[in-house]
Amino acid sequence: MKSLPIEIHKLTCERDQRELFSDLSFSLQGGQVLQVAGPNGSGKTSLLRILAGLLPAVGGDVRYGDASVFAGGGREQWRHSRLFIGHAPAVKANLTAEENLSWLCALSEPVDRQRISDALGQVGLRGFEDVPCHTLSAGQQRRVALARLYLEAHPVWILDEPFTAVDKAGVAALEKHVLDHAEQGGTVILTTHHSLDHIDGLRRLDLGQVA
Amino acid sequence: MNWSFFHKLGSPKWFFDISGRWLPWFTGAGVLLLLAGSVWGLFFAPQDYQQGNSFRIIYIHVPAAFVAQSCYIMLAVAGIVGLVWRMKLAHVALKCAAPIGAWMTFVALVTGAIWGKPTWGTYWVWDARLTSMLILLFLYFGIIALGQAISNRETSAKATAVLAIVGVVNIPIIKYSVDWWNTLHQPATFKITEKPAMPVEMWLPLLLMVLGFYALFTVSLLMRMRVEILRRENRTRWAREALEKML
Amino acid sequence: MRQIVWLLFCREWRLAWRRPGDLLNPLVFFAIVVSLFPLAVGPEPGMLRTMAPGVIWVAALLATLLSLDGMFRSDHEDGSLEQWVLSPHPLSLMVLVKVLHHWLVCGLAMVILAPLFGLMLALPVSVLPVLCLSLLLGTPVLSLLGAVGAALTVGLKGGGVLLALLILPLYIPVLILGTGAIEASLQGMPVAGYALWLGCLAVLSLSLAPVAIAAGLRIGVSE
Numbered sequence: 001m002k003s004l005p006i007e008i009h010k011l012t013c014e015r016d017q018r019e020l021f022s023d024l025s026f027s028l029q030g031g032q033v034l035q036v037a038g039p040n041g042s043g044k045t046s047l048l049r050i051l052a053g054l055l056p057a058v059g060g061d062v063r064y065g066d067a068s069v070f071a072g073g074g075r076e077q078w079r080h081s082r083l084f085i086g087h088a089p090a091v092k093a094n095l096t097a098e099e100n101l102s103w104l105c106a107l108s109e110p111v112d113r114q115r116i117s118d119a120l121g122q123v124g125l126r127g128f129e130d131v132p133c134h135t136l137s138a139g140q141q142r143r144v145a146l147a148r149l150y151l152e153a154h155p156v157w158i159l160d161e162p163f164t165a166v167d168k169a170g171v172a173a174l175e176k177h178v179l180d181h182a183e184q185g186g187t188v189i190l191t192t193h194h195s196l197d198h199i200d201g202l203r204r205l206d207l208g209q210v211a
Numbered sequence: 212m213n214w215s216f217f218h219k220l221g222s223p224k225w226f227f228d229i230s231g232r233w234l235p236w237f238t239g240a241g242v243l244l245l246l247a248g249s250v251w252g253l254f255f256a257p258q259d260y261q262q263g264n265s266f267r268i269i270y271i272h273v274p275a276a277f278v279a280q281s282c283y284i285m286l287a288v289a290g291i292v293g294l295v296w297r298m299k300l301a302h303v304a305l306k307c308a309a310p311i312g313a314w315m316t317f318v319a320l321v322t323g324a325i326w327g328k329p330t331w332g333t334y335w336v337w338d339a340r341l342t343s344m345l346i347l348l349f350l351y352f353g354i355i356a357l358g359q360a361i362s363n364r365e366t367s368a369k370a371t372a373v374l375a376i377v378g379v380v381n382i383p384i385i386k387y388s389v390d391w392w393n394t395l396h397q398p399a400t401f402k403i404t405e406k407p408a409m410p411v412e413m414w415l416p417l418l419l420m421v422l423g424f425y426a427l428f429t430v431s432l433l434m435r436m437r438v439e440i441l442r443r444e445n446r447t448r449w450a451r452e453a454l455e456k457m458l
Numbered sequence: 459m460r461q462i463v464w465l466l467f468c469r470e471w472r473l474a475w476r477r478p479g480d481l482l483n484p485l486v487f488f489a490i491v492v493s494l495f496p497l498a499v500g501p502e503p504g505m506l507r508t509m510a511p512g513v514i515w516v517a518a519l520l521a522t523l524l525s526l527d528g529m530f531r532s533d534h535e536d537g538s539l540e541q542w543v544l545s546p547h548p549l550s551l552m553v554l555v556k557v558l559h560h561w562l563v564c565g566l567a568m569v570i571l572a573p574l575f576g577l578m579l580a581l582p583v584s585v586l587p588v589l590c591l592s593l594l595l596g597t598p599v600l601s602l603l604g605a606v607g608a609a610l611t612v613g614l615k616g617g618g619v620l621l622a623l624l625i626l627p628l629y630i631p632v633l634i635l636g637t638g639a640i641e642a643s644l645q646g647m648p649v650a651g652y653a654l655w656l657g658c659l660a661v662l663s664l665s666l667a668p669v670a671i672a673a674g675l676r677i678g679v680s681e
Contacts, residue, residue, distance in 0.1 A: 016363060017443075054540055055680050056365075079546040088537025094476040099469070106465045107545035132476075294673075349627040356623050360614050361681075369677045370610045374624060377606055377670050381628050384659070388631035395638060 002185035003030035003081070003155035004065035011060035013046050020046055021207055024060070028203070030155070030185045033178060035196050038207030044191040045087065047207065048160050051189060052084035064156070080108070083154035085162060089145035093134035097125060097144045100133060105151050119150035122177075124170060139165040149177060157181065159190040175199070221298040223440045224449050230433045237433065241426030248419030256413050265329040270417060272322035274424035275315045276340075279347060282312030282428065286354065287379035290372030300436075302368035303443070305375065306358060307435035311428060313351035320344050339393035343386050350378050462547050463555050470559040484525035484564050485571060491517040492575045503580040510579035511589075511640035517575075518568050518593060519600060519629050525564045526604040526625075527618045529556070534612045534678060543679050550668035553675065557605045557668070558598075565597030581644075588643035592636040595656035599632050602667035609674030613681040632659060 005027060012022040020043030028034055036044045049055040051062060053069060064081060067074025091100050098116050105111045117129055123143040133141055142165050149157065157178075163171045171194060178188050179199065196202050252270035259266035286305050293301035323341050324334045335341070354371050361367035409417075444450035474481055495513045496506060533539045542552055572593050573586040581589065607625035611617035639652035 049680075052540075052544060054543060076546070079544065082544075084540070084544055086537050086540055088535065088540070090537035090541045092473060092532075092536060092538065094473055095469070099472065103465060103469045104541060106462060107541055107547065110461060110465070346627050346630060349623075353624040353627065356620055357610060360611070360617070360620055363681055366613075366677055366681050370674065373606075373670060373673050373677065374610055377603075378628070380666065381631070384631045385627070388634040392634045392638065395641075 003187040005029050006156070006187060007063040008051075009061045009063065011047075011050065011062065012058045013043055013050060013055075014058045015043070015046060022059075026205060028187050028189070030187055031182050032201070032203055033182050033188045033196075033199060034190070034203045034205060036189065036191045036205050036207065042207040044207055045160055048084070048158050048189065048191060049086070052082065052086075052158050053078065054084075081154055082156040082158055083108075083148065083152055084158045084160075085145055085148065086160045087164075089142055091133050091141045091144050094132060096130050096132055097136070097147075098129040100144055101147055101151065104145075104148055108152055108154070111151050115151060116147075119147040120144070122150045123147045123173070137165075139167060139170070142166055143170060146174060149174075149181075155186045157186065157188045157190070159188065159192075161191055161193070163192050163194050221296070221300050223300065223303075223444050224447075226300055227437060227440055227449075227453060230437055234430065234433055237426050237430045241423055241430055244419050244423030244426060248416045248423050252416035252420060256416055257410065259413075262330060265326065268322050268326045270420045272319055272326060273417060274421045275319040275322065276344060277421055278424045278428045279312055279315035279319050279344065281425075282308055282315060283347060283350065283375070283382065284379060286312065286375040290375040293368060294372050294376075299368075300440075302372070303436050303439050304432070305371060306368065307439055308432050309351060309354045309358065309371070311431055311435070313348060313355060315424075315428070316344055316348040316351055320348060337393070339390045342393070343389050346385055346389070347382075350382075354378070459547070459551075463551065466552055466555045467559060470556060474559070474563055480528075481563050481567075484521040485567055487524055488517050488521040488568055488571065489575070491520060492579070496579070506580045507582075507644070510576060510581045511637040511644075513579060514572060514575055514589065514593075514640075515596075515633055515636045518572075518597065519626070519633060521568065522564060522597065522600040522604055523622055523625060524618075525560070526601070526608045527621055529560060529605060529608040530612045530675065530678070531608075531617075539612070539675060540679050543676055548672075549675065550672040553605065553609070553671045554664075554668040557601050557671070560605070561598050561601040565593075565601055568597060569593045581640075585640060585643045588649050589640055591649075591653060592639040592656060595653060595660050596632045596636040599656075599659050599663045600629060602663040602671075603628050606667055606670045606674060609671045609678060612675060612678035632656070635659070 007027045009025050011024040013020045013024075020041075024047070036047060038044050046055060050057045051069075053075065057070070062069045064074060064078050067077060069075055069078035090104060095103070097120060098113065101116045101119070102111065102113075105116075117126070120126060120129060123146055125140060125143055125147070128136065128140070133144060136144070142162075146162060146166075163174065166174065175196070178190075182188055182201075249270060253267055256267070258264055286308055289301040289305040289308070292298055293305060320341065323338075323344065327336055327338075327341075328334050354374055357374055358367050358371045361370055441450050441454055445454075492513055495509060499505060499509070530539060533542070543549060545552075569590055572589050576586050576589050577583075604621070604625050607621045608617075610624065611621050614620065635652050635656050639649045639656070642649050642652060
């Protein structure tokens, strides 16, 4: 699960003719946690979506290991290496927690029932396997989505506001999980309005100041 | 192969400069061709032995229909260039050409209907060509509507490009099926476009008019694209200077 | 690869059956539109028989279009589509499965219902197999082409009318060939030509449409 180094080189992003950031360069080694910070509208989500491969960048490059993640073999490798959980948690209201997770994991690699049940236990939803998700609260739905972090073996995590609507105890458990992942050599890039200052070795990228 | 010309083509400033130089030539050629073609066609070409003077509307109808059809193909080509090589200029061309194509289709339809009155005794007959033109007009409406509905410029350009490509794949199928439908439902009556060989004095002015319409199309497309480019590049210095020079 | 196809199919199937109303609505719409015509033009059997092929096909067109509107929307809104686009599996294969599922619950159901409406519109029994055959070959094309429009309008609020505007002109060949087959059969002429052409269109759209749908969805999620 060791992550290769990620190199962001002169990345530029425009939305609706407005430049959100330009010539953004930084690099991340395996085992690092990066918090992307900045005021609303500074391009945090756009940056994460560019890194994930959802949004095309206006200019610049992102390299994972030696290869660009925007084209060819590098893109294929990146697809297997990164996990993206966006603003919308991708949880279908009419499916149960287990059905949701089993499908979302199958998009990269199928997992069995037992592991899903364990992962739901990890995020505090033991016993909710067969409950349709529309009966869950917003925080619980978010936890269902975050259970993927316990199921899928991707070295790089890209998380957009993962703690939204999650209670304090849940946030603490997830922070610990994020740190464990970093300790094993994984990379985590996330945006959050929670303060993560107590984390040792946390890197911060302030988009408001770049612009 | 040297691709530098291709990348140059993608630069808005280069296009703005070169199109500024081309524009007078196309305008001059267009005015000359249209004047010569219409005067010749309307006053000097001989009357049609069946339709008398009413046939003279082909000097508008046929060129408009030509341009309308080739414009849609141009949209698809621009769409492919824009999607594959990410050339923004192609997206600009697509956006600017669609309304012109729609207008040309509209002109072809209206002149066809006016022509229909003396020929068939009614303004509208479900003739294969007119029906195909009507469907083409709907296809243009679709592209314009999709382009306007999506607010993000990039997304809108890409989506219309995909739609134009899907449309161009369908056009031959639509055309063929409409022709088939037409032969099934109507006994072959008088066909307005498949005429016994036209004499030279009749088709030569038509050729001039067709070329003139293409020149007219090019001029209006270039002008629209120049305005759109200035609007998009209004933050750059060269665009402001160009704008000041014009005012 | 085979596993993801099967899992996706199960997912779509579950999602559809948890809201059976949504499955039924296009079919009820189909039935109502067909029933409107005798009320509008009168119940004279000769006239109904002449109009029947067109009425049934136009109703099928509109019902398909109506059911396609929401095809990708809920997946787009809850973020599922992002995960599809990010997945290492080919997006065009996944959308093909989704469209085929749509056809099974909407198109195939109309094929099964159509003979009933054919009888109500005074079509002779001998023509009903041709009616079913034309719909069987034509409705997959409707689903596939419509899905292209649904993908291109996925991020738009109130894309329903726009979807119709984009896609209905593209439906015209299917409409002509489908009704042509039934009319030929009514006049006792061979229908093989029509069926083969419809089959051609089905194969063509089956191979090209998924690529366009996938391209449309990629553009849609980058909004």
